[in-house]
Amino acid sequence: MIPDNPTLPVPLAGFRTKTDEQNREYAEVIATLPQYASEKALHTYPLQTACIEAIDGTLGIMLPDRRVVIRPGQRFQIPPNTSHAFYNADETEVKFREMLKPALHTPWLFDEISAAAKRNRPGIVAFFEKAYILSQVKSEYYQSGIPVFIQKHIYPVLARVGKLLGWVRHVAPRF
Structure with a gap:
């Protein structure tokens, strides 16, 4: 379990990454947010598109101008250079997938x-x-x-x- 450390940008309870090793087209992050957890600040991927999919629970996505909530099986795409952060919009732990294209680092x-x-x-x-x-x-x-x-x-x-x-x-x- 990753401790909630305000000096680091990710308060996730756990995650794993996977990369398309052949041509590095995408990186996939499977993340879990504990109950009531929220990222401390917005972040931006200037060069990548992020496709977010809720797996278990209800995931909230904070954008500069609005909030979006997605449920299991639903997806939301965040274009490059768009600030965003995640929060748990559920009563239980939330599991979600974030696919970033291209993978980069x-x-x-x-x-x-x-x-x-x-x-x-x-x-x-x-x-x-x-x-x-x-x-x-x-x-x-x-x-x-x-x-x-x-x-x-x-x-x-x-x-x-x-x-x-x-x-x-x-x-x-x-x-």
Whole structure:
């Protein structure tokens, strides 16, 4: 189970990733949100289309201008560069599938965010780990509420500092 860590973007109880290994056309994430869980902030995939499908329970999708609720078997498509976040709109755990096209480095991103959350490192160290992870996928994933300039240009500097101080030694290389 991934602890709810406000310094990391994903409060999921569990997930697994799968990639189309032959031509990397898509990455699939199967995620579970605990009862009453909600992502802390909107996020954006500038280069990917996200197709969301509810598997079990009722999934809420927050968009900048509205909220959408989907039930098992229903799908919702989010175009590239659209901010969104997920929340549990049900009384029980919600399981859903997010398919991102093209795959890019999405499996690595989610695997590393999960591993960092499981380490549950305190404040400043977790921040440097997040900066390192997100700097490795710049232009592929952005958190809303943090200026893109900071995510593109300041996070890489913070990532290097974190590496020098040994605070991000547990993060696997992207390649």
